[in-house]
Amino acid sequence: MTVAGQRLDKALADAVPDLSRARIQALIADGAVRLNDAVVTNGSAKSVVGAYEITVPPVASAIPLPQAIPLTVLYEDADLIVIDKPAGMAAHPAPGTADGTLVNALLHHCGDSLSGIGGVARPGIVHRLDKDTSGVMVAAKSDRAHAGLSKLFAAHDIERTYIALTRGAPSPERGRIETQIGRSTSDRKKMAVLKSGGRNAITDYVVQARYGVPAKAGAAPLAARVACTLHTGRTHQIRVHMASKGSPILGDAVYGSGSAAAPVKAALAEAGLTRQALHAAVLGFVHPVTGEALRFETAPPSDMQRLETLLAAL
Incomplete structure (x- = not known):
């Protein structure tokens, strides 16, 4: 009462x-x-x-449970595992995503060998990809690998290149974007380029292909394929940086302000792409235990490939 x-x-x-x-x-x-x-x-x-x-729902376990979720394993030894993460899979449990994550899959695949340094909710995780970003990720199976990989990421001594399909194309066709990125002052759920505060963020980019190029000389294309190389690893860095250049990533509901041209909208619908068109294509690093130079590269998944095929026909 x-x-x-x-x-x-x-x-x-x-x-x-x-x-x-x-x-x-x-x-x-x-x-x-x-x-x-x-x-x-x-x-x-x-x-x-x-x-x-x-009505109080039952308490969920704070410890992720193993789940038999298929993984595309690119490399695995006693210390680490490299996988090609599909779009739609979160890296670890979080509010609104209690299971079905990479951590759940790794716990089933690796068993007790997964490094515990990341804590009970994030064992083995040393870096993340957004839930709807596909591509290459590495996870630690041993504590020594976890510590070594964390140092490499902290020092930005990692090769990381992403493929993005963008609305229009950034200008010039290649360059470096260096800004401060932090929480948006107008929407705390988003990141933004800030004039002061935030953390330094550096992205090199190259426009690899232009799609739907108007006949008028100097006119901007309708879309583009852009390779983005990270020198820092801020939250949503590439998505924020491409949007700051006026070429947000296609399918990005958070940072894709404005509207794509009608032919691009039609291509998005036909391709069935319901996420940001962003794929972590390359991950290279020195193995923290063996000292071996490792480099992994994967092609974008079928939704992005289908979209690119449609865009190339514009």
Whole structure:
């Protein structure tokens, strides 16, 4: 029973001491609080006299469970494993993605050999790709490999090249983008190029192909294939940098402001691409244990290849 007239989230937290006010707010946001069989949607509204029903979901395990998810393994030894991650697979569990991640797959594939330095939620993970970005990733199976790989990534002593299909093409056709990247001041869920603050971010790019080039001399193409080489590893770095050049990655719902030309939209629909057209194509590094120089390269997956074929026909 709640006290009428109080702010609802506070009143419910007072009435149910086992649930914090923040937890109550989250449950309201998830539609788990009802009054007279009607879902309550506003935790800041005043409470009314009545019986509120709170449905608390079962507690999920903080430790990821092994799952038999197929992996494309490019290389594996006692210390590390290199895989070609498919689009749609998150690197590790996070809010909204409890399982089906690379960590779940690695726990099944590697068993107890996966390095634990990354913590119980992220064993073996030394770097990440966005959930909807495909491509080459390395994970540590031993603690010594984990420590060594982490040092390589921290020192940016890693070769990393991505293939992006973009709206229009960045100008000039090759160059270096060096900015500060941090949380957007207008949307904390996004990253942005900042005038001050943030962290230094460096991307070299080369336009490899131009698609839908107008007959008018000097006119910008409708789309392009761009190779982007990372010298730093900031969150969403390539997506932010390409957008800052006025050529956001096709299919990017977060940073792809504006609208692609009608023929490009049609190509996207026909290709069935529902993610950002970004693929981590190359990963090269010195093996942290053996000292062997390793380099892996994979082609973009079928959705990007199909889109590129359609774009080339414009």
